[in-house]
Amino acid sequence: MRDAATTLLAALPGPARELAARPFGAEADRRWIEYRPRPRPGACVADLDRAARKAAHRLLATALSPHAYAQAMTIVALEEVLDRQEGWHRGRHSDDYWVTIFGDPGRDDQWSWRFEGHHLSITMTIRDDQVFPTPVFLGANPARVSYAGRTISRPLAPEEDLGRALLEAIGPTGRRAAIISDEAPDDIHSGTSPVADARIEPLGMSASGLGPTARATLDQLVALYLDRLPAELAAAEATRIGGGELHFAWQGPTRPGRRHYYRIQGDDLLIEYDNTSDDGNHAHTVLRRPHSDFGNDVLAAHRAATAH
Template identity: 70%
Template sequence: MAAEALLAALDGEQRSLASRPFADEAARRWIEYRPRARPGVCIADLDRTARKATYRLLATALSPAAYAQAMAIIALEEVLDRKESWTRGRHSNDYWVTVFGEPGRDTPWGWRFEGHHISVTMTVVDGVVSPAPIFLGANPHRVGYAGGTVLRPLAAEEDLARALLEAMARPDRLAAIVADEAPEDIHTATHRSAGKPLEPRGVAASRLGPGARAALDRLVTLYLDRLPPELAGREYARIASGEQWFAWEGPTRPGGRHYYRVQGEDLLIEYDNTTDDGNHSHTVLRRPHGDFGGDVLSTHRATDHA
């Protein structure tokens, strides 16, 4: 098991930093995608074996495509450091890993890999994996040369949403655009709960024509496909029967500061590109009822008490 292999690769002090009780709710229910202090052990302090074990653990939570996005985001820390004239000491090893509980036991456990613009949390209860939140961001969102693109890790997240707007009939597009200006950040930010549905909800999927509905399905699938196939398939089956809503905030012209979200009963996707003149993006896949394993923990406790 990747989590056990990671813990075995750590020395005593590193393991004490990386290991937290599952009951430590303050540390476990946590999402922080800014360059801030955070729980865990920093991979900058790990040897090659432990660092590789950390990345192997991260790879268990992501599809090959999403893992490539994560690696590009990590590399962008060095690009951003240069862009900022090396003033903030950013570096591609400023990522942290934490394991909650004891992997491989019958009791609940989980882990998180996190740093600037990445936060991936997995919770395992009774052998069932609950995969959320998953945050990926990019600063810069796009690196260009001579009018072309050198690197744009979150390209599809922007392009598919724009294609959805283009596929909508005019009345549906007007309903979807709920604000003329984009927010400063994703609305749920670093809140430990995704909370109640965001309002206004925008346009309902059931109202869309076939082309726009297919475009919305492609957008949702993109986010679910951040997960390995077995998890992505289960998550899609879970949300497919419920209503979904799409909302856009800000101008629709390319290059402007913009934001969108997709939400359902237990689904929240948020995207923003609202700072650095629309060249700094955030994306997150959350589950209002299932973040940090809330769904599987509720089932476990009900069964255990029964």
């Protein structure tokens, strides 16, 4: 990550470097997640030359496993599909993604970076070469493109299918506990808040009440989100989830093609998935760590121990 971030900064022309390079102490800009088409800090990939664009994508690839990078690139390409679907009125573009680096990756012990645009927001925070790799947001609109009943594109299929498999595995009694509302929310509950679990209660079915098959499916679903990260980071995150109880909650109908939502919540884990459009074809997913998003826990400990 240090090498890729340093290479990117060196590849940026002066004006773009001024937009992309921010101080680590710029808290409002650094503690940021925005997956809607809105103005955002950073340098836009569309304004970069070929070498700088490739450097930005190589930095993004350091944060994602190969399959998650493929998901991300499909999400980026869907901007052109969505623009055509909307009659070209919004002017969406597959290069409308922004990159920002906070601090100096070549010299600082404490720095971070973000790659972000519509339906994609990846933030990595680094302190003393330890990576704090959340939030990681992936969305898709359209979530499914089909022809003659056959799927052409469905980048977040594993997230939906394994969530449904868990709902099936917990059985009728478990579903009565897990389904906390017949209506799906309009969006994931954490939204664009820099605080992951504000006002989100751990409702639904507790992991301790699951049978062996359902518990194994829950573990697979958690691993699916952690495996968005490179193997070394995913393994480290798996050891940091903590020993608290996990809860699985579902909102909305259970029939495919309808608006629905689920989340998995623990002491330092929040996974959310929704499919928000009326035809259930617009998906949002996020992996967050309430205590360590944006490096919160280690930075708080550092501030407490250091005179400023």
